Amino acid sequence: MELRQLHYLTVIAEEENLGRAARRLFVSQPALSYALKSLESELGVRLFDRHAGGVSATAAGQDVIAEALLTVRQAERVSTAAERHTRGETGLLRVGFEASGAGELTTRARAEFARRHPGVRVAPQADRHDWGQEADALRDGRTDVAFVWLPNDLSGLRGELVHTEPRVVGLPCGHALAGRSGISVLEVSDEPLLWTRRAPREWVDWWAVDPRPDGSSPKWGPTNDNVEEMLEQVAEGSAVCFAPLSMARYYARPDLAWVPLTDVEPLRVVLAWADGKDTALTRGFVQVVRELVAAAEAPAG
DSSP states (O other), rough: HHHHHHHHHEEEEEEEOHHHHHHHHHOOOHHHHHHHHHHHHHHSSOOOOEEEEEEEEEEHHHHHHHHHHHHHHHHHHHHHHHHHHHHHHHHHHHHHHTTTTTHHHHHHHHHHHHHHOEEEEEEEEETSOOTTHHHHHTTSSOOEEEEEEEEETTTTEEEEEEEEEEEEEEEETSTTTTTOOOOGGGGTTTTTEEEOOOHHHOOOHHHHHHHHTTSSSEEEEEEESSSHHHHHHHHSSSBBEEEEEHHHHOOTTTEEEEEEEESSSOOOEEEEEEOOOOHHHHHHHHHHHHHHHHHHOOOOO
């Protein structure tokens, strides 16, 4: 017994005429008659009575047709479920980002993607990898798409620049520079600077502005492995930290002050995904981000 035969059976029952059923199924009437006889022979019962006006289901046929309808409809549900995945309408999308990611763009993109794909669970992966490891998480399959802070090794990835923002220095609220509207990186050269051993050295040096504009090196302070640990160390006065401006908004605390750095290049953020491993979900998220970036860059009015 084949699903095709059961589909034929349901159409014959609806049409009550082999000729009309054959035309609807795009098969010849002799082929349809042969398929029906083969099914009746296999099941050992007559499914239809033939008469001049067409066919009528027998008592056995009515029971078999009812079960065939359930089977055909369930098979259609199987195909529909697979098609939802193919079209990116269901499943799980893991979005990687560091700390505040790409600022408000990160949150807006996840929310808009979720609105367009209500059957998809969007899982943020901000706490699943170390500082500077967003690209590695994409390459080893821990995330599907990520907002990657540059500098970073993007080999094996595709990426688009989607966000830039100024950098700030995090200070304890009682620090002498805490009330300033902006400072030079050289003004905090004597302050111990937080850093991490787990990030690539190029990443560490860029964030630390090493070397400084005058050729000097930072005064290295304690190490840290995550945002919460870093902020606690700054608040207690152990060291200062450099961060993107969005962190001042996302991690506002009464015991911290964030002051813009006036003479360092801004953070650049790339939306990246593994080359050759993009899925319908990944492509859908990339499209959402592109649209949001384009809308933000469009002139007002």
